[in-house]
Amino acid sequence: MAKILLIAEHDGAVLNPSTAKVLACAAEIEGAEIDIAVLAESAAQVAAEAATLASVSRVLTVENEANKHALGAVLAPQIVALAEGYSHIFGPSTTFGKDLMPRVAALLGVNQISDIMSVEGTHQFKRPIYAGNAIVTMQAPTDVQLVATVRTASYRAIGDGNSAPVESRDISVDLPTHTRFLELQAGSSDRPDLQTAAKVVAGGRALASTENFELIYALADKLGAGVGASRAAVDAGYVPNEVQIGQTGKIIAPELYIAIGISGAIQHLTGIKDAGTIVAINKDEEAPIFEVADIGLVADLFSVLPELTDAL
Amino acid sequence: MDKILVGLKRVVDYNVRVRVKSDGSGVETDGVKMSINPFCEIALEEALRIKEKGDANEVIVVSIGTSESQQQLRTGLAMGADRAILVETAEPLDALSCARALLEITNREDPGLVILGKQAIDDDNIQTGQMLAALWGRAQGTFASHIELDGDKARITREVDIGLESIEIDLPAVITADLRLNEPRYVKLPDIMKAKKKPLEQIPLAELGIEASPAIAETAFEPPKERQKGVIVDDVSGLIAALKDKGLV
Numbered sequence: 001m002a003k004i005l006l007i008a009e010h011d012g013a014v015l016n017p018s019t020a021k022v023l024a025c026a027a028e029i030e031g032a033e034i035d036i037a038v039l040a041e042s043a044a045q046v047a048a049e050a051a052t053l054a055s056v057s058r059v060l061t062v063e064n065e066a067n068k069h070a071l072g073a074v075l076a077p078q079i080v081a082l083a084e085g086y087s088h089i090f091g092p093s094t095t096f097g098k099d100l101m102p103r104v105a106a107l108l109g110v111n112q113i114s115d116i117m118s119v120e121g122t123h124q125f126k127r128p129i130y131a132g133n134a135i136v137t138m139q140a141p142t143d144v145q146l147v148a149t150v151r152t153a154s155y156r157a158i159g160d161g162n163s164a165p166v167e168s169r170d171i172s173v174d175l176p177t178h179t180r181f182l183e184l185q186a187g188s189s190d191r192p193d194l195q196t197a198a199k200v201v202a203g204g205r206a207l208a209s210t211e212n213f214e215l216i217y218a219l220a221d222k223l224g225a226g227v228g229a230s231r232a233a234v235d236a237g238y239v240p241n242e243v244q245i246g247q248t249g250k251i252i253a254p255e256l257y258i259a260i261g262i263s264g265a266i267q268h269l270t271g272i273k274d275a276g277t278i279v280a281i282n283k284d285e286e287a288p289i290f291e292v293a294d295i296g297l298v299a300d301l302f303s304v305l306p307e308l309t310d311a312l
Numbered sequence: 313m314d315k316i317l318v319g320l321k322r323v324v325d326y327n328v329r330v331r332v333k334s335d336g337s338g339v340e341t342d343g344v345k346m347s348i349n350p351f352c353e354i355a356l357e358e359a360l361r362i363k364e365k366g367d368a369n370e371v372i373v374v375s376i377g378t379s380e381s382q383q384q385l386r387t388g389l390a391m392g393a394d395r396a397i398l399v400e401t402a403e404p405l406d407a408l409s410c411a412r413a414l415l416e417i418t419n420r421e422d423p424g425l426v427i428l429g430k431q432a433i434d435d436d437n438i439q440t441g442q443m444l445a446a447l448w449g450r451a452q453g454t455f456a457s458h459i460e461l462d463g464d465k466a467r468i469t470r471e472v473d474i475g476l477e478s479i480e481i482d483l484p485a486v487i488t489a490d491l492r493l494n495e496p497r498y499v500k501l502p503d504i505m506k507a508k509k510k511p512l513e514q515i516p517l518a519e520l521g522i523e524a525s526p527a528i529a530e531t532a533f534e535p536p537k538e539r540q541k542g543v544i545v546d547d548v549s550g551l552i553a554a555l556k557d558k559g560l561v
Contacts, residue, residue: 106442
């Protein structure tokens with residue numbers, strides 16, 4: 001039997017969509033009994049949302065002022081205390097989970113499986129390595145706890161309709177004071193979130209300026225799409241870091257992905273492999289993006305983008 | 313601070329398209345170009361800049377791997393590191409063992425700061441820095457795009473999914489470098505010559521006496537599913553027709 005503790009990602013008010021995707025992965029494990037942990041300053045609202053998710057047995061809340069902001073170093077010792085008796089401890093492979101889960105694993109004295117993309121057994125999973133150019137099957141030991149992060153793009157969010165019990169937990173461990181939250185500069189956008197959007201329009205270096213990215217925004221807004229970018233466009237300062245797609249940015253799986261002026265380096269392609277349909281617009285017909293595109297248009301983006309946006 | 317410790321991992325160069333061996337036993341690394349992991353290079357560059365500003369006296373680079381990792385350490389010395397340590401092991405090491413080995417080196421050297429890359433581009437694990445910080449009982453500033461030192465504290469700007477997060481951490485601590493922390497310098501030929509004279513200490517892993525970790529076995533390797541090459545349309549109306557055909561617009 002697999003007794004799984006899943007660490008919820010949230011902002012204090014709402015559950016991050018990554019949690020329902022990790023849950024979808026965890027629920028594939030044979031004999032899974034899944035509890036969700038909500039560590040927060042005040043957990044009621046997030047816990048109520050988590051309790052509606054299918055496959056959840058219990059929601060465990062740990063309330064502490066120190067949990068107001070999700071600091072890995074502060075959360076980790078609490079999770080270690082909470083994890084006693086669990087065979088698996090899962091989190092999302094988002095920046096939240098990437099920061100937190102290895103700290104949990106080290107405190108438990110175990111290794112971690114990062115980026116689970118498929119479940120092959122209770123302790124056997126597949127994950128991508130080398131920017132997705134190879135897939136490796138990992139067999140974890142069964143006599144120690146397994147800590148893992150789940151590649152959220154590989155899973156669809158689990159449904160709701162559940163009403164799992166919510167239980168409060170008192171954790172009395174010393175929390176470190178060496179880490180203090182200062183501020184969060186979140187991108188302000190009314191557009192759909194890049195990691196959950198059904199459609200994504202992304203621009204590359206060929207856009208050549210922040211102003212020209214307006215062409216991308218206009219098309220995205222016409223489609224109701226999220227906006228992404230290649231590393232080159234982010235490095236050039238045309239768009240903020242949080243829209244970067246690829247090995248070192250976000251891994252996404254929209255139904256429709258439109259890459260505009262993106263050549264398609266392997267580091268970028270690993271971030272879009274799971275997209276339903278890939279459309280590429282690039283004036284270089286040799287661009288590697290065309291090797292993976294379902295629909296390609298060899299054209300100058302500045303001439304076709306306004307036309308495309310108008311025609312939709 | 314006196315010392316900054318920087319980790320350098322030898323990895324397949326980022327321009328190489330890695331292939332899975334036909335028998336599924338691993339990935340092809342024979343005759344493939346090897347380099348310093350790009351994020352480790354950024355970590356080293358940051359340490360060198362801190363030293364050049366007068367905020368540190370010595371930059372030490374450390375690698376864990378076979379004797380071939382000396383090449384990457386020499387490159388690190390040519391970039392400007394003062395000395396190098398190679399923890400020698402013939403077998404690839406799991407992340408927890410790496411963190412335990414780095415902790416031993418950290419305890420020996422007592423640095424004011426450890427800077428590592430946020431991830432290695434071979435296994436893409438994103439674990440070692442956080443594990444080291446946990447074992448060391450210190451703060452971690454992961455995915456750093458800006459570091460501001462202020463006495464025994466550091467303010468770190470972190471690249472997170474929804475934007476940029478700023479935290480303040482007490483030093484000593486572990487920081488992991490993200491892409492936009494800096495642009496690493498190029499190595500000049502005279503520096504390569506000078507680097508040959510800089511000290512490179514080799515320590516067998518066994519000498520560190522680290523505890524054995526419950527390793528996770530890699531049992532099979534396979535290439536990813538390839539996407540089929542699609543159609544090329546002639547113009548915008550062709551594109552819209554193709555999208556309508558798939559019910560996407």
